[in-house]
Amino acid sequence: MGLPDQKQTATEALLATLTMPEGGCLAAARKAALSRVQTLGLPGRRDEYWKYTRPDTLVQPDAPAAAVFDAGEAPMFDEFDRIKVVFVDGVFSPEESDDLSLEGISIERIADICDKDIHWGKDLYGVLEARGQDPVARPLAALNTAFAQDGVAIRVTGTPSKPVNLVYRHQSDSSDAILHHIVRVESGATATILENGPAASRFNKCMEVDVADGGTLHLVRAQGRDHERRAATHLFARLGKESVFKAFTLTVNGVLTRNEAVIELTGDDAMAHIAGACVGDGDFHHDDTVFITHDAVNCESRQVFKKVLRNGATGVFQGKILVKEGAQKTDGYQISQSLLLDDDSQFLAKPELEIYADDVACSHGSTSGAIDEEGLFYLRSRGVPADVATDLLTLAFLAEAVDEIEDDEIAGALVTRLEGWLARRR
Amino acid sequence: MLEIKNLHVKLEEEDKQILKGVNLTVEAGKVHAIMGPNGSGKSTLSYVLSGRDGYEVTDGEASLLGEDILDMEPEERAAAGIFLAFQYPVEIPGVGNMTFLRTAVNAQRKARGEDELSAADFLKEVRAKAKTLKIDADMLKRPVNVGFSGGEKKRNEILQMAMLEPKMCILDETDSGLDVDAMKLVSEGVNALRDEGRGFLVITHYQRLLDHIKPDVVHIMADGRIVKTGGPELALEVENNGYADILAEEGV
Numbered sequence: 303m304g305l306p307d308q309k310q311t312a313t314e315a316l317l318a319t320l321t322m323p324e325g326g327c328l329a330a331a332r333k334a335a336l337s338r339v340q341t342l343g344l345p346g347r348r349d350e351y352w353k354y355t356r357p358d359t360l361v362q363p364d365a366p367a368a369a370v371f372d373a374g375e376a377p378m379f380d381e382f383d384r385i386k387v388v389f390v391d392g393v394f395s396p397e398e399s400d401d402l403s404l405e406g407i408s409i410e411r412i413a414d415i416c417d418k419d420i421h422w423g424k425d426l427y428g429v430l431e432a433r434g435q436d437p438v439a440r441p442l443a444a445l446n447t448a449f450a451q452d453g454v455a456i457r458v459t460g461t462p463s464k465p466v467n468l469v470y471r472h473q474s475d476s477s478d479a480i481l482h483h484i485v486r487v488e489s490g491a492t493a494t495i496l497e498n499g500p501a502a503s504r505f506n507k508c509m510e511v512d513v514a515d516g517g518t519l520h521l522v523r524a525q526g527r528d529h530e531r532r533a534a535t536h537l538f539a540r541l542g543k544e545s546v547f548k549a550f551t552l553t554v555n556g557v558l559t560r561n562e563a564v565i566e567l568t569g570d571d572a573m574a575h576i577a578g579a580c581v582g583d584g585d586f587h588h589d590d591t592v593f594i595t596h597d598a599v600n601c602e603s604r605q606v607f608k609k610v611l612r613n614g615a616t617g618v619f620q621g622k623i624l625v626k627e628g629a630q631k632t633d634g635y636q637i638s639q640s641l642l643l644d645d646d647s648q649f650l651a652k653p654e655l656e657i658y659a660d661d662v663a664c665s666h667g668s669t670s671g672a673i674d675e676e677g678l679f680y681l682r683s684r685g686v687p688a689d690v691a692t693d694l695l696t697l698a699f700l701a702e703a704v705d706e707i708e709d710d711e712i713a714g715a716l717v718t719r720l721e722g723w724l725a726r727r728r
Numbered sequence: 729m730l731e732i733k734n735l736h737v738k739l740e741e742e743d744k745q746i747l748k749g750v751n752l753t754v755e756a757g758k759v760h761a762i763m764g765p766n767g768s769g770k771s772t773l774s775y776v777l778s779g780r781d782g783y784e785v786t787d788g789e790a791s792l793l794g795e796d797i798l799d800m801e802p803e804e805r806a807a808a809g810i811f812l813a814f815q816y817p818v819e820i821p822g823v824g825n826m827t828f829l830r831t832a833v834n835a836q837r838k839a840r841g842e843d844e845l846s847a848a849d850f851l852k853e854v855r856a857k858a859k860t861l862k863i864d865a866d867m868l869k870r871p872v873n874v875g876f877s878g879g880e881k882k883r884n885e886i887l888q889m890a891m892l893e894p895k896m897c898i899l900d901e902t903d904s905g906l907d908v909d910a911m912k913l914v915s916e917g918v919n920a921l922r923d924e925g926r927g928f929l930v931i932t933h934y935q936r937l938l939d940h941i942k943p944d945v946v947h948i949m950a951d952g953r954i955v956k957t958g959g960p961e962l963a964l965e966v967e968n969n970g971y972a973d974i975l976a977e978e979g980v
Contacts, residue, residue: 675781680818680872681828683778684888685806685836694831698822698871
């Protein structure tokens with residue numbers, strides 16, 4: 303069965319602009335991914351999974367221009383001791399990056415492992431992405447697997463003394479970047495990965511995370527604040543027995559963001575927490591699409607998503623918990639909430655549960671609300687100006703999501719930034 | 729200090745007149761108590777003075793130290809020196825009590841053109857004042873009023889009052905929900921703030937609070953007006969005989 307004409311044309315138009323790296327151990331994965339793209343076609347406006355978010359500008363051949371935003375402050379996470387891996391408009395920058403050697407972790411570039419015939423990454427690159435195509439197609443992720451020129455391959459074997467920080471700098475107004483990362487956390491190993499920056503005018507990022515039995519990975523990212531930037535990101539994770547994976551994303555600004563997280567709990571007693579906080583003002587469309595599959599016994603998953611929207615900003619949440627047959631004692635929690643600071647903004651939520659086991663506890667909730675007038679008056683009656691009080695209540699609203707960050711110092715740093723950003727926008 | 733003249737107030741949403749010509753002057757250094765039956769407009773008066781939404785002043789005026797307050801935003805009134813201790817203190821999940829206090833203190837100082845308190849000075853002051861109100865470190869860290877008992881909430885109100893050092897303190901049924909010990913603690917907190925430069929307006933249903941916070945003047949409010957004014961003995965009269973006699977006497 304072929305694709306509808308329109309989709310076929312759109313897919314071919316984008317593919318014609320891209321070049322696939324040749325040879326090496328990832329070649330087969332790339333070829334398979336390309337054939338997935340050709341079969342699935344790129345997302346179109348009529349696709350159910352894209353009902354609330356228009357994919358047009360993410361799939362058109364040329365990336366729409368996006369002005370580089372001067373934040374006027376030190377980059378996020380600058381105060382932390384970490385290993386920096388810097389990409390500028392999607393291109394690795396050796397000058398700005400640190401020495402990548404550290405005990406307990408190996409960090410390599412995808413561009414380097416492409417040349418090798420044998421590498422552990424061969425068993426991960428494109429593998430989780432391919433698994434994640436069912437039951438819902440994610441063609442932008444397959445496109446990423448096929449065409450990403452670079453990214454990092456991280457293998458955690460111990461407990462590295464500092465986090466890895468993937469820094470995505472945006473330098474050119476018309477840049478279009480594709481990066482693909484693979485992360486393998488070996489049994490009993492623990493690491494933290496930080497990500498920050500807009501990366502490019504348009505950014506397609508895919509990260510595949512494989513956490514072996516008893517492994518732990520913390521992922522904290524802050525997406526860039528460039529107003530006109532666009533991003534489609536995919537996070538695929540597979541969790542082994544007694545493993546832990548916690549991911550948090552902060553998004554402030556950006557005209558279009560689609561963050562997909564596809565998590566599979568395949569080992570008993572595993573834990574996955576996926577959280578996000580976003581603040582949108584004006585021309586802002588932010589979509590969190592999450593799919594968590596419980597396929598083992600006694601696992602816990604949490605989805606905590608909070609969005610603050612004003613001046614016509616749009617927030618989307620599509621979140622699903624699938625509990626497979628036999629995944630007893632599943633504890634699944636999902637909450638998505640929006641704080642609408644005016645009548646022009648909107649929040650569209652589609653929470654879903656699909657359960658095939660009988661001994662599970664799953665809950666989901668979704669709310670949209672205005673600022674708490676009682677709380678606002680209370681603060682103002684103590685002398686706190688209305689705008690400052692609104693910021694305080696905004697931060698309080700986001701707190702449940704921010705609390706999902708394990709490391710208090712990192713969480714504190716994010717909140718401090720957020721406070722400053724809110725204050726300066728007033 | 730606080731001067732209220734012929735104040736008429738109605739609810740914005742429904743066409744219901746609540747205050748029908750309140751006249752009241754609270755002098756600096758004095759404690760005025762307002763008693764009155766349910767629905768007489770006591771709480772409305774406190775809300776209108778602090779600037780809460782939902783009320784429309786249809787006539788009359790209110791001023792603090794000669795400055796009209798009715799056109800001010802709530803935060804401007806606070807900076808000018810008005811403080812309302814809420815009957816039902818509001819819970820604010822996610823905002824730490826300490827952050828809240830520091831933000832409020834510094835916002836008021838800023839509004840008055842004063843320097844902000846340093847973190848160290850603030851901490852020192854808040855700890856000392858919290859101690860006298862038996863507010864422990866944990867209560868200071870927790871989100872504002874969340875999970876606080878009735879007594880803890882009221883003590884927290886008094887702590888805010890002590891930190892903000894307002895000129896005009898309005899206490900709206902601060903005794904409600906308090907046991908005897910808590911009432912004593914709260915009253916001591918209030919009494920410690922009594923000062924020549926500060927006025928108090930204590931709204932209460934019961935004489936027993938006034939045993940602890942001794943008023944200079946007692947007003948009886950009924951049907952949106954102050955119908956009788958007297959000394960502390962007026963509160964005792966209410967306690968013993970109820971409002972019926974007084975109201976009948978005043979033709980309400």
